[in-house]
Amino acid sequence: MFHLMPYRDLPGDFTQRYNSSHIDPIWFDVADADKVGQYYNATLDEMLHAATAGLHGLCTNQHHQNVYGFMANPSIMGGILAKQTNGQNVAIIQLGSTLPSTTPPTRIAEEYAMLDCISGGRLIAGFPTGLPSDATISNAVVPVEQRERYREALALVTKAWTAKEIFAWNGRHYQLGMVNLWPRPIQQPHPPIWIPGAGLSGTAEYVVDHDYCFCHLSYHGAKNATAVSDRYWELVAKKGRDDNPYRYSFLQLIGVGESDAEAEDLYGRHAEYFFHNLLHTASHYQAIPGCLDYNGMVQALHHNPRAGINLRELKAKDFYDRGFVIVGSPKTVREQLMDGIKRLRIGHLLSLLHFGSMPTELCKHNIDLFGREVLPHLAPLWDRYEDRWWPERLRRPAASAAAALASAS
């Protein structure tokens, strides 16, 4: 289960007050610290509930200075989840700490190693580059250096995890005279590495080159992701990698009800809240000069997938009809998910079972129905593949790999 930890109770005129859900909203005008304390606790409760309900992984992430999701340090959340789920068959998926924003990045190597030790080897190490605004505005990373810092940081982290001797790192962005990391992860040589990306940029190529798992984070649903996934699998083939579906994860908003009508009614306003308020983004905070390299920028200028869609003009039904959110009875959700999983070759489905203003009771209802009525019924599509991107201690025998279909759900 994926969770953003958003602000769940924004004022009704939020989008009139602010041009962006990132950077601009003033805490004291919008937020209440007591409520936020409740949200953090509710988020942890919901994720622990998901573990109990049979979901296979708990995903946290890092964002800053916004109302859309503010686990400013996902390791804090991951630490609680790791401790509280000991003995359960559930992965702690940190998707995760943003390397370029953390100096030195060995801090993240340490935190992840701690999480792997605390969880008994259940960590999946996610390494996002971070949203442009998170990295460059909230953390002052020079835009044109974001990607090269990221790559150097990841190389440093993996070396710090695996080096048998003390070493010096004389990098372009980081210099450390003596690296001798304590602790090291239980999983050897290191935990599985997942790399999120919003589309196909240089990131996907880097992921395939290193044989990591690519996590396609789109809010437009599996229905609209074929072009990106096709290009990803072409890239995988071109680089001589196998077609193991587990090298591809996909995020999907999901709302399950007893019936289609009930689900549409239950989740409508939360879907609208998510797309209208939380995704109320401003291009000048996302298309920051230098965050894309020159070729990526030219590509984006030629084709911006978000151009032409005004989310605020769309209603809940539009989000359902367009497949941004898969909502319905367990049967409807199963069918739509199966279609997406097969079409895109999704190995790990990142299910966003909390979105927008959803209260905790409804989120748990969603988790229960998903865990009971959807997850076990997913056909054993990929059971002839080994999930090499899953903690070894949690790996299921091939015969029951079916369930791992939605293993990150």
Added chain:
Amino acid sequence: MAASELRKLRLWQNRVETEVEVSGRGPPLVYLHGPWGLNPDRPFIARLADGHTVYAPKFPGTSRGDHAAIHALDTWLDLVVYHGELFDRLGLAAPTLVGHSFGGLLAAEFAAAAPKSIGSLVLIDPVGLWRDDLPVTNWMLLSNDARRRALFADPDGEAARRFFEVPADPAERVDTLAQFTWAQACTGKFVWPIADRGFKHRIHRVAAPTLILWGEADGVIAPAYAQEFAQAIAGARVAMIDQAAHLPHLENPGAVGKALWGFLTG
């Protein structure tokens, strides 16, 4: 006025290939462009070329086909030494150095680092200093509307229209926007997130006769900064330009030209 000539130079251990546009005839003058690249400044360069041989280099990374050059320089020391190499290769002796905005800071840093290498210095709305009561706007984080209002006294005027104009042809449009954005990315590397890299510690070394020009309606860096620069540079003169904001050389080129000629010939 002699025709413009495009020179390509390989510098910095062959890691940077830069284009330098050379035009005009007369004493040497180097023009260092601002964050939006050389393209918008050509009408101003044409004016400068009336009486000078103008050398207008493109900032590392902004020359066509050499976008990755931005990764060959990391620090302000790199940048200043690189420009020393560039000026040597162009065979310039004590040129006039004119810089706008980011290019103004670059010109000033060079003048402080190598005070005997330049003849005179002209700074047009330079960035590089900081006052907590007058924070400098990050021009790379503005909405289209806010940027228009920050850069131009008349956001709907002819100069603004020309500055933001993009060609109708789709491929040309992408090329124009890409150059406009990438120039900000490359220059921004050295002033992110705040255009204060400690120039206040070095500014006293500027020894060349200096003219400071400032658009009275500058929405990026307040006109009060003209005095901040002037107070720290011995003998500096200040000319405020009316009907102009951050790009006075484009919005009120007549007034800028008059002040400039007065200074250079006076």
